Each structure stands twice: as C-alpha cells, then as structure tokens.
Amino acid sequence: MSTVILDPKHAPPFRDAVLPVLRNPMLRKNVAHATQVIQSKRAKLLAEKADWQELRAAASAIRTHVIENLGAYLEQFEERCTAAGGVVHWASNADEARAIILDLLRQENATEAIKIKTMTSAEIQLNPYLEKAGVKAHETDLAEIILQLGKEEPSHIVVPALHINRSQVREIFSRTMHLKDLSDDPKALTAAARHYLREKFLRVPTAISGANFLIAETGSVAIVESEGNGRMCLTLPRTMITIVGVEKVLPRFQDLEVMLQILARSATGERMNPYTSLWTGVTQGDGPQRFHVVLLDNERTSILARPKERQTLRCIRCAACMNHCPVYRQTGGHAYGSCYPGPIGAILTPQLMRMEHAQTLPFASSLCGACFEVCPVKIDIPAVLLDLRADVVKIERKQMKRAFDLMYVGLRVANALFSRPWIFHTTQWFGRIGLGVFTDKDGWIKWLPSIGGRWTQNRDLRGLPKQTFHEWWAERAKGTK
Amino acid sequence: MRASLFIACYNDTLFPETGRAVTRLLERLGVEVDFHPGQTCCGQMHANSGFRAEAFSQAKRLVRLYERDETVVVPGSSCVAMMREQYPGIFQEMGSESQRQELAEFLPKVYELSEFLIDRLQVEDVGAYFPHRVTYHASCHGLRGLYLGDRPFRLLSKVRGIDFVPLENIDRCCGFGGTFSVKNAEISQAMLTVKLHDILSTKAEFCTALDNSCLMHLGGAMHRQYAAMRTIHMAEILASTEDCPAEALA
C-alpha cells in the first residue's frame, strides 16, 4: 500500500512524483478505467442534452457574478442562516478552522464524529489534528472509509479510492472490520461497509460535513451525494458542523436549477445523482438541533484579488477536468501531492500555498485544453496555468534560483538568438555542425548529452537538414535551384 | 492573391520540406507567396515556460514584420494559437497602446494553413495525389485552440489515391506539449506510448497532422521503435502530385 502523504509543503516535484506511479500498471489500469467510464457516460448524456452549452454559459456567469459580489452574498447567507437557527463562524486559515471545529466538538464533549466526505477537511488536514486532540473522526463515504481504514490518501476528488482495486479493499475490510470469509465482490464489500457504518450513524451524535453549495437567499446548505451516508449524517445526529470554502455560495435557490443539471453530468455521468439534500438552519423535530457553519478563507481571498486567476474560484469540484486530462489519466492523483489533483489541483494548490509550494504543478500539463473544454463553469485552466508559470519564473528570478539550471539558462539564451535574424541564422548554421556530430548515417540523432538527453531518452530526432527553409528560399530567389 | 509565409522557427530549422511543400501548394493554387527572411520565432516556447517578457520581445518583432502584408499563412497550428490566445494578454500587460493597435491589425491577417485553404481560397480539392494509407492526428492547438473542426478532413478526403483511416481517440493529446516533453519527459513518454498504440493500430503508412511539433514527437518515437510508419505534415500530402510527389516518398 502506498505511503503517500498529500501535503503540498512536502510533496516531491511533479516529475519525480510521477515515476513510481508510471511503474505501477495496476494503478494506471484503474485510473484509465475509472476516467474512461465517466468520460463515456458523460459523453452519452451530453449528446442528448441540447442546451448543454447554454447551461455551461449560465453556470459560468452565475459563478462569476457570485465571486465578483462575494462579500454581499456571504453576508446575506450569514444573516439568513443565523435567523434560521444556525451559527456562522469565519476562519481566515486552516489553523483557525481546525481550532474552531475542535472547540465546537469539545463543547459537545465529543470523542467521535461522523463525517460526510469533504475535500475541504482534507485541505485543512482536519482528521489527524482531531485525532491528536482525542477526537476520532469516522469517514462514512465508502471511498473515504477504504482510505481511512487502509491508511491511504485520496487520488481523485469524486472517486477518491479509484486507485484501489477490489482485492485490496477486501484485504483492508477483512483486517480492520475483523471479517472472515469476506469475498472481493464489490456487492459484498459494500454490504460490509453498510453494516459497519449503520451502528455509527445511529449512535454518534456529532457530524462534520462540507457543502456543495450555500444559498445566500435562504441561508441554506446543499449536499450532493450518491450513497446516502450524507443523508444519515445530516439527519440523525444532534449537532452538525459544516466546513465550507467561502467561494461555494450561490445567490438564490433558483440557481440550483443550473448547478444540479451540470454537476452530476460532469462528475459521474448521470442525469442526476441519487440524493441531494438541502437544509436551512435548524428545524424543530427534524435533524440536528445545533448547526454550525465554518466559512473558510485559507487564501481564497488572495486568489480573488487577481483578476485573471479569480476564475479558479468558480470551481464546483466536479472533477470533469481530471477525468479528461491525458496527464492525470497516466498518473492518477497522488503525483500531484495535494488533496486537489488534476488540472484544477494544478492551479488551485499552488495558489492556496501562496505560490510558495507546489511550484512544479503549473508545469504538469501539456496545455492540451481538454480540461477547459469540459469544465462546466468554463474555467480557462490552460490560461491560468500559463499565468502561474510566469509567476513561478518571476519568483525564481528574484530568488536567483535556477541561475545554473540548463533549461532556464537555455531559454534566456534562446531569446537572444531569436532577437536578430542574423543571430538566428548563425545559430542554425552552428547547430547543423554541432548536431551533425551526433547524427547517424541515416540522418537521425539517437543520443544527445545533458538536457538534449531528455529528448533522446525515448525518441530519435531527425538531424538538421542541409538547408534551412530560408536558405532554400534565398537560393530560389536568386534563380538557382 | 498574395500571402506571406510565417514558416515557424522549428519548421525553418528542422522541417524545411514542409515549407517547400506549402510554397509549391500555394503557388499551384495561384497564390503569390512572399517570405520575409527576417522572421525568427513567435515566442511560444518562452510564453509557455513563463518567460513573458522574452516572449513579448519576439512577438512585437513578428507583428511589426508583417505590417505591410494583407495575409499571413502559417503551417503550424500551435503558433497561430499562440498568437490568438496569448498575444492579446501579453501585449496588454507589456505593450504600448500603439503596439496593441498593431496587434489588432495583425491578428485578422493570420491563417493557419487549412484555414487559408478552406476559408480564404474556398477550395477543398487542391489537386493532390498521394496513394498511401494515411491517418490524421488532431493536434490540441488546432482542435481546441483554433477550432479547425472538419477542415483537415475535407482537404484529405479530396486527395486522389489516399486510403484514409480514422484514428481512435483522435482528440487525445500526444504528450508533446512543447517544453513539457523535456521538463516532464517521463509522463510525456507515457502519454506518447498510449497515443502511439492508437496510431499504430490504424496500420497506416503515414501519420499526418497540421503541426510538426506533434509529428516530431510521434515520428521520433516511431523511428526509435522501428515502427512501420512515418510522420508527414499535411502540407506535404496536399502538395504531392503525380508529377511532383512528396519529398518524403523519394
């Protein structure tokens, strides 16, 4: 089992992080299979949805409008939620959020909590913090239990355990649930999880959740799920604590008519996910009687301040981008070193880290644009990647890092070479001679030293032809051929 | 009609035969081709690596170079995508008002090759003859940056003698991605392996595309692996006739 810790502060550079993954055929097979399944299901549904592009346009416009007016909508949400019996807390960063949550749990004398899957809690590394403080947080999402019991890390934001196959799940469940004779049939494994969780749902009085959407107009919270563990956690306990990023708010109830149509289609390739729940504050006699919302900033307001990067916050965590990403398809999520992997992770993680960490993630892309094409809220991920690359270069220049990095130096030199035609042409001439040394009789180069070696480690390079195009043109113009 | 050719730095240096084919093709179609010897690079490599200032210095040179031309033709979808997608932002950030004005006048002049043939010359049958089994890879820049759509297919379908085989997962990235192919060489290779599998499954003799950057990457692997296939830029197929077959066939 992997020993990956998903902490952007300590994650290896992307190029190194992918190596063990690329050498793991089972993981690559699982990731390719999972992403292909969702891709195909989504494509089929989109073919029948005549107004898909119109929905995308509206979703993008609504999310943009919210983000541009975030303050007003958050205040409205706070007011309505409070009026309905909820308590709203504001956390500037991960430390504050964790402390608030622990404090609330202590007020309940809670030693346990049941959790609905939320990447936001992984972002602030909540579970280990609570464990250290003596509170056991029980994941209830099937994938999350698999990860929690198997001491694994998520590799996808919708299907977090897609890198784990059935026999691995069987092993984890048999061992931790003390089950003999457990088969590896997914039906049996799911039944085991259902049984294991039932007593927790009925017993544990405190729940922690995230939120898919907050509705400003009504002060409501919406949770979108498939399994029903969400419904269990938001109905049975006495106290509910919801942690959510400040950007997750929608202006009005009616806006769900757009978001619910695009979310399930994008995330799981379904017209609608099995269960969507909405609650507003506290309702006498039905559900938790104590309800707290923790609004998390954690650098979202920094992202908000940058006009070109701001679109990152439109994200509704559907994972369509990573389902279609040809890089993610080969690597899965762990290589990104963050609970947010794939294309969205490549732009979100470095920004949440104030560009101080995860600096190789913006380069972990061939800029193919598949993510932008499928993003239901039209985040131009390639454009943001390019912006972040420029940011990283600016930072590295200031820090004088990379002064001796060949790629870096090479690019600076290349610019000088392109600046004047005669320099460019002279370089081509020298290049022809220099590379000629490495060119075989058949006119191809099979090995190059240093940085050129990264090309030739797996590809040949055709040698430089005897004449550049411009030389040919000049000759032709002179009348000789 | 006149058209000024922007050959692209890598074509000039590594694939001059593509430039020769474009010239031959356009002249055959009655276009007078110009070529500014002072051209170098569009700045894509630098822009994609985060070296915006350097990219701008190349970009503004390029835009100025074509001041007096009415039409610019580029046999490389990634260069055209660079100009349309990134130049505006870079000129906004670093350029003067007059430079932005120059850019605004420059962009409408620029055509990727298949755009020029279909949209400007309004021709699908360019009189080509290429009796070989060919498959076509849709470069990401052409597909998603330029929305080339069915233009390449329309052109290829009219090539006499061609045995066209569709490519499965045609829209999946080949893994080149510019400096990505070197910066993240191993993942680039993994993507290449998967793409090559689809391409080789077509049992075509040639894999074509509208961008030599992808073809350099694919073709380099084919050559290394002694695969029974070669790469060829579509311009060279379209320029090929009975009397004057593509240089690659020699």
Place this chain on the structure above:
Amino acid sequence: MNGPVQSRQRILGRICTATQAVAAPAGHLDEAYVAVARTYVRKGKLTRETCLELLIERLREYDAEVVVASPDELPAAIADQLATTGKRVFAAPAGLPKQWLAPGFDWKIDHQLSSADIELTEGVVTAASCAVADSGTIVLHHSPAEGRRVISLLPDWHLCIVRASQVVETLPEYFDRFPKAPALITWISGPSATADIEMTRIKGVHGPRFLHVIIVRDEGTPPIQRALTSAVLAR
C-alpha cells in the same frame, strides 16, 4: 490567533478590496443578478402524457417499481404494493392521509419515533411534493404527509405516492413551481448507489434499497400508455 469578530472583518475586508473594481455598487446587486443571461431550456416541450411516460421510464431505469392508479384505486394500489413485499411493519408520516394506511399491516405513525423504533420498521409510505420527469427525480419537502427526513431514510423500502399533477418535465420547472424554498428538501433520483470500488455500480448502500412509486391520475390526466423508450423521445 484572531478572535471570531476579527476573522470575519478580516475576510470581508479582503473580499471588499479584492472585488472593488467588479462588485455591483451598493443597492444594485439584484440588478446585476438579473442581468446574468440564461438561455438554457426552462420549460419542457412534452405533452402531459409523454411527460408522465418519461417519468415512469426514468424511474424504471433506476429499478424503481412504478404503477399508475386513479384516485379511487389508490388505497387498493397501496395495499397491493405493501402486500407484495411480504412485510408487515410499516412507518408512516404523522400527516399521511388516513385512507392510505392499508389495513392488515402494523403501522408505526411517526409521532417523533426514535431511530431505534424506525429501524425496526420494514418500509415506509410517504407522499411527495413534486417529481421531475427529465431526471426521474422525486422531491420531498418533508411536509406532514411526506414525513420527517429520518422516516424515509432508515427503512429499507420506500413507497412514494406522486400525483400526476405534481409532475413537471424539467428541473427549472420545479423551481418555477416552488420559488420560495422550503427549509428541508430531499431530491431522490433512484436508490443510493456507489461506484467507488473499481467503478462497479452497486445499488443500495445507505437509504432505502427499494423504491416503489404510485402515480395517481389526478383529474384531467389522460390514460398513460406503455412507457416509451428514450429513442422515441427526440428532443
């Protein structure tokens, strides 16, 4: 560490600075909201009859059992559905119409039943507030006839009574019908499911594994033919 008030002020202050160039001026937020263009389909185009048939088809795709009954036939249809289960103990919301409590079964009416008691029931019967044909979604607003949320969650078998007049075609039509959001809503589109293990879809994780629906032909509803296949429904 910041106190609660400081954090709130800090965050809102940062938001204000970050968005001052783009935020709607004070008092003009609604204008800006309404200006957001919406060109997606809001109203469906199907006839009432085809719409109901679509709902039935979508529900059956989820392996829900669907039967249609007239208002007069309803109590018998309910009894019928309950009888097929072979079960005896059923939960019912406090406000469920008395005529729906079929005789011969052990009814546990939810006057704040404990979870333990609900766990002992074998099924539940509820009304609904709306159904969306396009996605096969049943919407519960947890009114007295629909019951508290727990009552349609813990039992393994759920019979939902949906009136034909409650059925809309598209999701936006649901929001048109209910512009004012109820405090509690559950949208149900099939039994619970997971694909977390190797993308193998397993139905029925938590929540009722069996969903049965009776569509009641309100006044003015035409007779419903056999459910059409999706291929016939060209949009």
